Amino acid sequence: MPDPEACWDAFARRDRAMDGRFVGAVLTTGIYCKPSCPARRPRRENMLFLPDPAAARAAGFRACLRCRPDEAGRDRLAVEAARALIAGAETPPTLDEVATHAGYAPHHFHRLFKRETGMTPAAYARALRAERLKAALGEEGSSVTQAIYEAGYNAPSRAYADAERHLGMTPSAWKDGGRDVEIRYALVPTSLGTALVAATEKGLCRISFDEDEADLRRRFPHAQIWPADARLAAMAKQVAALVDDPAAGADLPVDVNGTAFQQAIWAALRAIPPGETRSYAEIAAAIGKPGAVRAAGTACGDNGLAVLVPCHRVLRSDGGMGGYAYGLERKRALLAREKKG
Structure with a gap:
């Protein structure tokens, strides 16, 4: 359960992604609601936050008839059951099979699953297979073909299509340190120090500070690396x-590898308006996974496109700076520049 101030913030924003994670009980009316309840908001001092409807009922509160908070808990359990079914299946189940397992009509469960996870059941299954493929490709002694079938693919063609989308390279290139992938790089003087900028033919694959060609070669030991x-x-x-002006933004093509979770976090980072910040908890909640705060922080740290994907806009829940791969002085400078803009 988030801390009380994060709960209040979710209620103030009527954050649907937080439904089922906790309930808010109103001391003056004796009613408990889910965060997205459309009813008028009470004063902060009249709100009590509890982990679930059962705790609210035990404390003497009754369910709101307008937002029906008890259903949010059931929805969440149904989605968790569906995710477990998809994860345990050798081949991706159909929408009808997933919905029947969860006890919902297919069309309704399709919307519910997407609301809770940020993707459809079919997209979730594809992302899981792509992550399994990535793990299998990293195993010592595993061939590409063996990894493809171990990940649950029935044919290499589907694996290659998913790998292009989720890994940024074909399975063979990922398996072999970027073999046959051409990467161009430049070391660029900036007001915050020299930046390494590297790209494949598809787009930028690395923006970093305090790195050089040797670091790039360690990341992609078998890639063909050339000057810009x-x-x-x-x-x-x-x-x-x-x-110099991080608030300006830039429309640049990118080609980065990452899991479905990482990609969702990086997309959420790019959605933060310049000059604003978010907490790690808010970023996790934004992709429908409010319990994955620590994992969200790790995904921010794994961001390979400094400044372009603005992980510098994420702070701790207490307002502290948190971490930054290239030093807190750079993070402070980037934030200060955005506020001036």
Whole structure:
């Protein structure tokens, strides 16, 4: 359960993603509601936050007839049951099979599952298989073909299509340290120090500080790594300008590998308006996983596109700076520049 102030903030925003995670009980009316309840909000001092409807009932409160908070808990359990079914299946189950297992009509459960997880049941199954493929490709002695079938794919063609989407490379390239992938790089002077900017033919794959060609080669030991061409030089110039004015944003192509969870976190980071910040808890809640605060912090740390994917906009819940891969002084500087803008 989030801390009371995070709960109050979720109620104030009527955050549907927090439904089923806790309830708010109103001391003056004796009613408990889910966070997204459309009713008028009571004063903060009249709110008590409890972990679930059972705790609210035990404390003498009754369920709101408008938002029906007890159903949110049932919805959450149904989605968890569906996720377990998908994770345990050798081949992805159909929507009808998932919905029947959860006890809902297919069309209704499709919307419910997407609301809770941020993706449809079919997309969730594909993401799970892609993550299994990534893990299998990393096993010592495992061939690409063996990894594909161990991950639950019936045919290599589907595996390659998913891998292009989720890993940023084909399975063979990922397995072999980027073999046959061409990466161009530039070391660019910026007002916050020298930045490494690197890209494949698809888009930027690395923006970092305090790294050089040797670091890039360690990340992709079998890739073909070359100095910048005109295309990358133009992108590197935009990255340098972004360091000076991070609020300006930049429409640059990217090619990064990451799990479905990481990609969701990075998308949530890019959705933070310039000049604003979010807590790690808010980022986790934004992708429908409010209990994954620590994992959200790890995904922020795994961000390979500094400044472009603005992980510097994430703070601790108490307002503290938290961490930053390239030093807190750079993080403070980027935040200060955005506020001035």
